[in-house]
Amino acid sequence: MPSSTQVQLVRRPRGWPTEEDFRTVSVELGDLAPGQVRVRNEFLSVDPYMRGRMNDGPSYAPPYALGETMTGAAVGRVEESTSDELPVGALVLHGLGWRDVTQADASAFRRVEEIPGGPSSLHLGLFGMPGLTAYAGLTAVAGLREGERVFVSGAAGAVGTAAGQIARLLGARTVIGSAGSAEKVALLTSRYGYDVALNYKEAPIREQLRAAAPEGIDVFFDNVGGDHLEAALDVLNPNGRAAVCGSISAYNDSAPKPGPDNLSRIVTRTLTLRGFLVGQHPDLADEYREAVTRWFAAGELAYDETVVDGVENAVTAFLSMLRGGNTGKMVVRV
Amino acid sequence: MPSSTQVQLVRRPRGWPTEEDFRTVSVELGDLAPGQVRVRNEFLSVDPYMRGRMNDGPSYAPPYALGETMTGAAVGRVEESTSDELPVGALVLHGLGWRDVTQADASAFRRVEEIPGGPSSLHLGLFGMPGLTAYAGLTAVAGLREGERVFVSGAAGAVGTAAGQIARLLGARTVIGSAGSAEKVALLTSRYGYDVALNYKEAPIREQLRAAAPEGIDVFFDNVGGDHLEAALDVLNPNGRAAVCGSISAYNDSAPKPGPDNLSRIVTRTLTLRGFLVGQHPDLADEYREAVTRWFAAGELAYDETVVDGVENAVTAFLSMLRGGNTGKMVVRV
Structure with missing residues (x-):
């Protein structure tokens, strides 16, 4: 047996x-x-x-x-x-x-x-749930349009490495990412299509993002929550959209922590924050499979x-x- | 002259x-x-x-x-x-x-x-910007559907008194409101179509709302922000929507205050928080004018x-x- x-x-x-x-x-x-x-x-x-x-x-x-x-x-x-x-x-x-x-x-x-x-x-990963998550978040949830500016938190993870590249393939103008080590940050710009990568362990992400996004961002793809969401709210342009995919920074908190101090920007910038699950977008599975297969075969997606x-x-x-x-x-x- | x-x-x-x-x-x-x-x-x-x-x-x-x-x-x-x-x-x-x-x-x-x-x-008021704000927030922004449960913060104000009544006229199942005095709270239930009204000065709104909404809420119309947003996030049902109209609790803060400690619910409940301005919905002005005129003439709207x-x-x-x-x-x- x-x-x-x-x-x-x-x-x-x-x-x-x-x-x-x-x-x-x-x-x-x-x-x-x-x-x-x-x-x-x-x-x-x-x-x-x-x-x-x-x-x-x-x-x-x-x-x-x-x-x-x-x-x-x-x-x-x-x-x-x-x-x-x-x-x-x-x-x-x-x-x-x-x-x-x-x-x-x-x-x-x-x-x-x-x-x-x-x-x-x-x-x-790329062909599976994390890849589809990145695609659905950028398209159906955040409504990314060509020429827009994007920030991805947790950019070196399974979803983040896909999101940066897919954002670029979908025509984003600027893609900024955050990660937690010098090695990851280097990889984001050299391999994953990020224009700018920020090491959040080096300095407050809020300060770094403000400096890195002088023209703001239109779309925020959030895997991290907490200080990253706060940083993004500071720079989201009017009518900006956040696809809120995860908040890994909080998953192991044993007590709740206070949230961002700038949520009033949801009104003053007329922002949309939308939590989502990949399971809500079964309709995108075929479309994504076709796209990822094509992109990967053409050498346009690293992993x-x-x-x-x-x-x-x-x-x-x-x-x-x-x-x-x-x-x-x-x-x-x- | x-x-x-x-x-x-x-x-x-x-x-x-x-x-x-x-x-x-x-x-x-x-x-x-x-x-x-x-x-x-x-x-x-x-x-x-x-x-x-x-x-x-x-x-x-x-x-x-x-x-x-x-x-x-x-x-x-x-x-x-x-x-x-x-x-x-x-x-x-x-x-x-x-x-x-x-x-x-x-x-x-x-x-x-x-x-x-x-x-x-x-x-x-009712026929003007505040009334249209309530209508646009409930319809275009929050996508209120018949049979849903609604919570309105700042319910006794110009927008809130309109929102409660309009939510009911649009078929909401339960409408809960908050206000800051016993008189206002009494008026909300007696005159403005609210099923339950909470005096946020009497006890933490978070506790009160949790008790008042055992089956959760589907739509949150927020005029207040701060502790009211936190309270709503606790009870928003999966796929719940918040039309974020204002955050009057914070307008006179001279320094930023921390936000809700439960924002991770945006992901776990797949919520949408959407800031809006009435000016984004000029297309609704005629539709609302027709509706408010009809409702008011029929005695269905108090003010x-x-x-x-x-x-x-x-x-x-x-x-x-x-x-x-x-x-x-x-x-x-x-």
């Missing part, structure tokens, strides 16, 4: 999660029932939104169950199949999360294309991945990502 | 304005040039937005000039005319502000209808006015309004 190594949440973290909030278990897998497949995962995704689901409180998704295996995006290959739809060898995307091997009904898996010139992990090996290190990878240890998408290689 | 008593801004207020920031002057008026009219004002408007224009900093409208007469909405009657378009006796609306008599080119005035059963001051007599008391009226001394529209009767 094959077995599956899985990582489970056993305690709700308060503040920063620790290794003790999780456990690694080995589960014996039975024989495949008719219509099932066994998938050996190649890569598991760790994403910021997962932090919210570890809490008990209401979030946009239901809380993770304690004592059960962490769910989340993963990509793998069918190694045994009793399903006509998914033959052995098929590359599949699924939501069954932090485990090395999984078996379930074929309907739990979605077959995806091999990506010419790219690893299967791109289905968890980085930070790879941690071993399903048993999924928690380590997740915590590192929350602390900004990744450049581009953080993935766990099984 | 007729003369005109006018109130001018002479110093930019820091924090709360004082009488010393203004002066009252008497100006001799010359003969009418061809095409001009002389208008004796009946009512002058004092509005919250005027506070922003007293500052030097950027606002949505240019700052008031020092040493010049305060501009703003006023309604009056033509008492002398060399214009074919505006005969003596015509009721006109204009933007020439805090003066008892004004004369200018006929093009500076817009002729308005007499309102059956209502004073001409309604053109400054209150707080009237201060004498152009020389315009500053007193303005300051009283900023402190919540008005119920419904605050006007100066000339």
